[in-house]
Amino acid sequence: MKLIIEENxxxxxxxxxxxxxxxxxxxxxxxxxxxxxxxxxxxxxxxYKKLIxxxxxxxxxxxxxxxxxxxxxxDLPRDHPESYHxxxxxxxxRHIDIxxxxxxxxxxxxxxxxxxxxxxxxxxxxxxxxxxxxxxxxPDGHIAFNEPGSSLASRTRIKTLNEDTIQANARFxxxxxxxxxxxxxxxxxxxxxDAREVMILITGSHKALALHQAIECGVSHMCTVSAMQxxxxxxxxxxxxxxxxx
Ligand code: GLP
Numbered sequence: 001m002k003l004i005i006e007e008n009x010x011x012x013x014x015x016x017x018x019x020x021x022x023x024x025x026x027x028x029x030x031x032x033x034x035x036x037x038x039x040x041x042x043x044x045x046x047x048y049k050k051l052i053x054x055x056x057x058x059x060x061x062x063x064x065x066x067x068x069x070x071x072x073x074x075d076l077p078r079d080h081p082e083s084y085h086x087x088x089x090x091x092x093x094r095h096i097d098i099x100x101x102x103x104x105x106x107x108x109x110x111x112x113x114x115x116x117x118x119x120x121x122x123x124x125x126x127x128x129x130x131x132x133x134x135x136x137x138x139p140d141g142h143i144a145f146n147e148p149g150s151s152l153a154s155r156t157r158i159k160t161l162n163e164d165t166i167q168a169n170a171r172f173x174x175x176x177x178x179x180x181x182x183x184x185x186x187x188x189x190x191x192x193x194d195a196r197e198v199m200i201l202i203t204g205s206h207k208a209l210a211l212h213q214a215i216e217c218g219v220s221h222m223c224t225v226s227a228m229q230x231x232x233x234x235x236x237x238x239x240x241x242x243x244x245x246x
Contacts, residue, residue: 001228002235003215009203009239013046016134016201016237020051021060023132028064033102035066035124037133037192038092039144040084043201044136048092055096062098066127068120070135070144070192073181074108074158082172083108106156106185117156117185124191133195137202140164141210141223145186148222154188189227198234200225205241212245 006012020036027034038044054060072084080086085105093103104123110116124130135143140162146154147162161169166180173179192198202211213223215236220226228234 001215001231004235004237005243006237006239008241009043009046012201012203012237012239013044013050016044016047016199017050017054019199020047020132020134021054024060024062024065027131028061031064033064033066033127035068035127035129035131037068037070037130037135037187037195038088039070039134039136039201040087041136043203044134045091047134047201052092052095062096065098066102067093067098067104068124068127068130068187069105070133071184071186072106072108074113074183074185076108076181078107078109108181108183108185113158113185117158120156120185120187121191124194130195132197132199133192135192135198135200135225137200137207137210137214137225138165139168139206139210141213141225143189143192143200143225143228145184146189146224148224150189150221150224152189152193152219152221152224152227155191156185156187159184159186189224193227193231196233198228198231200228200234200236201238202236202242203239205244207238207242208244208246211236211238211242216246 024034076083078085140148145159160183169180170177214225219229
């Protein structure tokens, strides 16, 4: 496991975007699809912005990219402004040349969550597995929606969100806790571990304790991102504020 410390959030975004762009370019040169696992949340926004810039400057194309998003709320209409579908299209997909058929986002509105999750795992396998999974973390160290207590062997499934996560996400729903969905479909910890490479982005002093628990304490299902300590090719990219507890 590697830790890269950048001065601030903008430099974390720049590092991540350049890394992703280079990996895509390398795969495209070999005429191979690059399979990316992608997060939502405020942390990756800067990276998405830079990748869009690179695309607009002609430095990169997403024609040979397939994506799998980490998670999606249950029973929130796909076109709701806070659905992860809307988030990804508004902040990234709408602005680049990715082919719609190559975008995969869990559907939290099927009614048959088990089938949807099993099919998602199957689609990842059919795509040849994920080359690079990028993630953010919650202040309690959760990755995707693998809340504290999730099995480290978990795969894509439905999860009930805990109180802290609902509170942290209320800012996106006008601060109204009652509007935040209480369940989500999420890739499992093992789904992320199966990626050939994992990159976790962490910014801000409010994530400092989570980073300490993630990389300096033992592997624990109470801090699910800590499982990445056991991944053969995992990198944490943090800004200086996030390293205050190291
Ligand atoms: C949610 C998402 C996570 C994300 C986390 C932190 O819980 N499911 O994937 O990492 O929020 O979000 P932010 O980057 O906004 O702090």
